[in-house]
Amino acid sequence: KLFEANAYRDYLELHGLSVQLAEALAEYWHARVRAELGIADHDPAALDGMLRTEYQGCRYSLGYPACPNLEDRTKIAHLLRPERIGVHLSEEFQLHPEQSTDAIVVHHPEASYFNAGGRA
Template sequence: EENLKSEELLSENYQGIRPASGYPACPDHTEKAELFTLLNAETNTGITLTETFAMNPASSVSGLYFAHPAAKYFVLGKICRDQVEDYARRKGMNVKTAEKWLAPVLNYDPE
């Protein structure tokens, strides 16, 4: 169990990681909608998502919290068209939409 001071928390001196949608390990912002649904976040917190998946109020944060001492951040590398097509199929979205949300990590020009 950790007992950290505010400064230590702000400096991220805690055990584990907090990857979040839209950041290098989880580039797809649409995953925030899944998280909000699972947690009933709007009802429980009053935080809402915009059509671009920004949170309102703007000072809100969300993420996945892993407190394991061996947890390490990672970056998703560039992905190819076949990976985007597979991802879109599994998410139930069309490829163009998947390309929009995954644009920073595409290894090709979606045209």
């Protein structure tokens, strides 16, 4: 509605906020999973350690360098059936509504984003 009303600044600010909130919520749930698995006690105390992913496990999101093939999202959608909660997959393999997110969460001690030179 903001975009259609030519309220571009308000639209961009709201969009930016929604992007950051979606990422924060995904990280929150990843932390909750680590806590429930009993491995969160190894999480770094400082923010910079969290940003460098100095904790056990990884949260892989499709479309990023570690998992670049967006078409793989169809496999996840087939298993999880996101339409049950109002989320749909577009022909371009994007989730709608906008700012919906998915990920593959792996908690093996050796999981990392890239193996070149150790943990990323």
